[in-house]
Amino acid sequence: MTIDRIEADYLIETSFPPEAAAESMAGEQSSGTFLAIPGETPELKARAAARVERLEVLGDAAAPSLPGSGSPRSASEPRRVTANVTLSWPVSNLGPSLPNLVATVAGNLFELKQFSGLRLLDIRMPAAFADAYQGPQFGIDGTRRLAGVEGAPILGTIIKPSVGFGPEETAALVERLALAGIDFIKDDELQSDGPHCPFDERARAVMAVINDVAQRTGKKAMFAFNLTGNLDQMKHRHDLVQSLGGTCIMAGLNSVGLVGMIELRRHSALPIHAHRNGWGYLSRHPMLGWSYIAWQKIWRLAGADHMHVNGLRNKFAESDDSVIASAQACLTPMFPAKPCIVMPVFSSGQTARQAPDTYRRLRSLDLIYLAGGGIMAHPGGPAGGLASIRESWEAAIANVPLEVYSRDHTALAQALETFPS
Amino acid sequence: MTIDRIEADYLIETSFPPEAAAESMAGEQSSGTFLAIPGETPELKARAAARVERLEVLGDAAAPSLPGSGSPRSASEPRRVTANVTLSWPVSNLGPSLPNLVATVAGNLFELKQFSGLRLLDIRMPAAFADAYQGPQFGIDGTRRLAGVEGAPILGTIIKPSVGFGPEETAALVERLALAGIDFIKDDELQSDGPHCPFDERARAVMAVINDVAQRTGKKAMFAFNLTGNLDQMKHRHDLVQSLGGTCIMAGLNSVGLVGMIELRRHSALPIHAHRNGWGYLSRHPMLGWSYIAWQKIWRLAGADHMHVNGLRNKFAESDDSVIASAQACLTPMFPAKPCIVMPVFSSGQTARQAPDTYRRLRSLDLIYLAGGGIMAHPGGPAGGLASIRESWEAAIANVPLEVYSRDHTALAQALETFPS
Numbered sequence: 001m002t003i004d005r006i007e008a009d010y011l012i013e014t015s016f017p018p019e020a021a022a023e024s025m026a027g028e029q030s031s032g033t034f035l036a037i038p039g040e041t042p043e044l045k046a047r048a049a050a051r052v053e054r055l056e057v058l059g060d061a062a063a064p065s066l067p068g069s070g071s072p073r074s075a076s077e078p079r080r081v082t083a084n085v086t087l088s089w090p091v092s093n094l095g096p097s098l099p100n101l102v103a104t105v106a107g108n109l110f111e112l113k114q115f116s117g118l119r120l121l122d123i124r125m126p127a128a129f130a131d132a133y134q135g136p137q138f139g140i141d142g143t144r145r146l147a148g149v150e151g152a153p154i155l156g157t158i159i160k161p162s163v164g165f166g167p168e169e170t171a172a173l174v175e176r177l178a179l180a181g182i183d184f185i186k187d188d189e190l191q192s193d194g195p196h197c198p199f200d201e202r203a204r205a206v207m208a209v210i211n212d213v214a215q216r217t218g219k220k221a222m223f224a225f226n227l228t229g230n231l232d233q234m235k236h237r238h239d240l241v242q243s244l245g246g247t248c249i250m251a252g253l254n255s256v257g258l259v260g261m262i263e264l265r266r267h268s269a270l271p272i273h274a275h276r277n278g279w280g281y282l283s284r285h286p287m288l289g290w291s292y293i294a295w296q297k298i299w300r301l302a303g304a305d306h307m308h309v310n311g312l313r314n315k316f317a318e319s320d321d322s323v324i325a326s327a328q329a330c331l332t333p334m335f336p337a338k339p340c341i342v343m344p345v346f347s348s349g350q351t352a353r354q355a356p357d358t359y360r361r362l363r364s365l366d367l368i369y370l371a372g373g374g375i376m377a378h379p380g381g382p383a384g385g386l387a388s389i390r391e392s393w394e395a396a397i398a399n400v401p402l403e404v405y406s407r408d409h410t411a412l413a414q415a416l417e418t419f420p421s
Numbered sequence: 422m423t424i425d426r427i428e429a430d431y432l433i434e435t436s437f438p439p440e441a442a443a444e445s446m447a448g449e450q451s452s453g454t455f456l457a458i459p460g461e462t463p464e465l466k467a468r469a470a471a472r473v474e475r476l477e478v479l480g481d482a483a484a485p486s487l488p489g490s491g492s493p494r495s496a497s498e499p500r501r502v503t504a505n506v507t508l509s510w511p512v513s514n515l516g517p518s519l520p521n522l523v524a525t526v527a528g529n530l531f532e533l534k535q536f537s538g539l540r541l542l543d544i545r546m547p548a549a550f551a552d553a554y555q556g557p558q559f560g561i562d563g564t565r566r567l568a569g570v571e572g573a574p575i576l577g578t579i580i581k582p583s584v585g586f587g588p589e590e591t592a593a594l595v596e597r598l599a600l601a602g603i604d605f606i607k608d609d610e611l612q613s614d615g616p617h618c619p620f621d622e623r624a625r626a627v628m629a630v631i632n633d634v635a636q637r638t639g640k641k642a643m644f645a646f647n648l649t650g651n652l653d654q655m656k657h658r659h660d661l662v663q664s665l666g667g668t669c670i671m672a673g674l675n676s677v678g679l680v681g682m683i684e685l686r687r688h689s690a691l692p693i694h695a696h697r698n699g700w701g702y703l704s705r706h707p708m709l710g711w712s713y714i715a716w717q718k719i720w721r722l723a724g725a726d727h728m729h730v731n732g733l734r735n736k737f738a739e740s741d742d743s744v745i746a747s748a749q750a751c752l753t754p755m756f757p758a759k760p761c762i763v764m765p766v767f768s769s770g771q772t773a774r775q776a777p778d779t780y781r782r783l784r785s786l787d788l789i790y791l792a793g794g795g796i797m798a799h800p801g802g803p804a805g806g807l808a809s810i811r812e813s814w815e816a817a818i819a820n821v822p823l824e825v826y827s828r829d830h831t832a833l834a835q836a837l838e839t840f841p842s
Binding site for chain 2: 029030031044045047048049065066067068069092093094095097098099100102103104106107108109110111112113115118120161162163164165169189190192193194195196228229230231233234252254255256257258259260261262263275277278279280281282284285286288289290310315316317318319
């Protein structure tokens with residue numbers, strides 16, 4: 001990539017000649033219009049035009065993946081193909097601005113009639129973007145330091161039920177978990193400031209027990225308080241958590257949006273746990289929307305410290321390959337001078353069962369591993385559930401099969417019985 | 422709808438028994454978890470549970486629309502159906518918070534394995550939401566007052582090329598358009614603050630000519646300056662536009678996000694022209710994502726004054742029926758005490774051709790009608806292009822066919838020749 005151009009990779013499906021279709025993307029997202037315009041000059045267009053850098057036809061597509069696409073007027077037998085396309089833009093079209101980058105690489109083009117499929121696969125930004133945004137403040141090292149966990153994944157859980165608990169019920173559960181020695185607990189993404197569980201009361205009740213347990217045991221659980229809300233609410237809630245000795249905040253990326261995240265990062269003195277709920281509507285059709293590889297870069301540069309990536313054998317529709325690719329992306333540097341590495345968060349239907357495969361495939365311990373029912377519904381209670389997951393990670397690191405390791409590790413043995421594969 | 426519950430309508434596709442699938446949505450988005458949790462009680466669950474209010478099976482679906490869906494374990498021959506489902510939530514789960522509403526009605530559920538298709542069709546909010554957000558500040562009446570247009574659509578254009586022009590080239594084109602008597606001009610969504618066309622310089626150059634023409638002719642064009650950016654940038658740019666006598670600002674909704682829009686509304690003293698670029702990735706697959714009916718309600722309550730709805734016979738993949746339904750939604754009250762009516766913006770491949778059908782189908786003149794090439798590429802120049810569109814709306818309102826009206830209206834006649842149907 002030349003130093004001053006933005007690049008984006010797309011998967012397209014089109015019955016138009018693919019070169020012409022790719023040029024229509026470039027035109028729509030830069031100096032194009034559907035008719036020649038007075039005042040346009042070749043110099044102007046050349047200065048601002050997006051370029052088709054690469055085009056690779058992958059193969060034939062049978063039926064159109066998406067409705068509404070047109071056909072070229074002159075071709076008697078249009079052939080529909082899929083292709084990989086890379087476009088580039090001069091950064092001088094927009095400057096190093098994340099909100100305007102989104103409009104440029106992911107704007108109107110998904111609606112173009114030329115395409116019966118169009119998905120954004122990846123984005124590469126010039127270094128000017130690294131200078132313009134803060135990126136993660138804590139990342140892996142800062143999170144480990146605050147959580148007091150080295151040499152192992154950060155093990156955690158989610159407060160369930162998602163909604164229904166009040167502050168005292170939440171705090172009572174947190175106390176059990178903290179006494180069990182848990183590293184990390186998070187609010188559910190549905191729980192921010194409901195009248196039955198107001199944020200401020202919950203934060204005070206939860207931090208009272210976390211601080212108390214920390215004094216007694218020396219282990220201070222990191223609690224990610226979901227402060228998703230309007231900007232003033234989020235700032236107030238952040239300040240409250242900080243004043244109470246809390247060590248993490250959480251926000252829903254699709255709820256707050258890019259400006260909300262950028263502002264939260266500017267204000268925050270705590271790690272930002274970024275929830276991706278709503279990700280399905282951005283990604284679930286394979287010929288539409290965003291790949292996680294592209295999407296997570298926006299939020300890492302904006303300032304997320306932890307990014308959700310789903311989990312292996314999860315309760316959702318996503319494949320294990322996709323989950324691992326997402327987590328690897330979070331651990332891959334974005335810029336030489338500002339790598340923006342964030343902790344991938346594995347979550348959704350996780351128990352002691354998935355640790356070995358997670359480690360085998362990711363080859364890293366830099367992750368947050370969240371189990372809800374896998375900890376809470378263990379026959380030994382939260383302490384047993386947590387122990388079972390610690391033991392499963394020990395087994396994974398030692399490359400010992402779970403069934404073998406469980407012979408002299410009771411909590412793990414109970415987990416394998418309770419949560420069949 | 423009971424007064425204290427949020428409702429959302431969905432289109433689903435599932436091979437599970439549809440009742441069970443609907444219950445899984447309700448569980449995932451409220452008090453559910455995949456295993457029973459200590460501390461849960463029937464009272465807690467009942468207080469917070471989402472309810473399936475309605476379920477209507479529509480018919481059979483052949484192949485799954487989306488990958489990754491599972492099948493029920495016990496059914497030997499699963500039947501795949503589509504259905505309409507309405508869920509409701511107690512507002513006390515989240516309080517009247519738009520960011521948390523999005524997490525509740527459009528969170529994790531799109532990824533659930535039970536579904537091979539899931540689309541959010543509509544949202545109904547209790548009145549508490551109307552009290553919590555400002556809604557549009559100007560809407561139809563305020564926009565008409567500032568634009569000086571009554572009894573007709575607001576006619577406008579987009580500065581093209583999208584990127585490439587500098588401030589002086591932009592201002593020169595604006596002067597031609599303003600002298601032609603145009604009502605409205607907007608920046609392209611790709612043009613905010615690029616180094617070749619810095620926002621501040623562009624605003625100063627454009628407002629100088631708009632103010633100058635207004636002094637000479639008495640007609641002051643409304644220019645929607647695209648201030649999309651970080652929050653401090655947007656506030657600065659708004660203040661500059663206001664200080665220069667400008668009458669409109671513009672932001673990309675998918676670029677700034679919900680918190681950005683809420684903050685912009687709080688700060689703004691000008692109408693907010695809301696661009697929807699990126700809408701395709703949210704909506705183009707008919708069994709995934711958001712319908713515009715649901716989506717536009719979020720942004721209207723957050724404070725948009727003008728909402729883009731595409732246009733008839735547009736250059737994109739959207740059908741005319743969908744465009745009209747979107748525009749009608751913008752003109753439909755949201756709350757008795759706070760209707761939040763916004764001006765629908767028709768745009769994309771519009772010329773004099775589409776005015777009669779637009780009026781016939783919408784039965785309203787409360788709209789902004791934008792033509793790019795349809796004004797700029799008219800043989801009579803921008804003045805001729807604008808005249809042709811005015812004449813086409815006169816014909817539409819008088820219910821006279823364009824071909825008839827064009828006999829003694831030259832600009833319209835030239836448009837019909839230049840832009841074949």
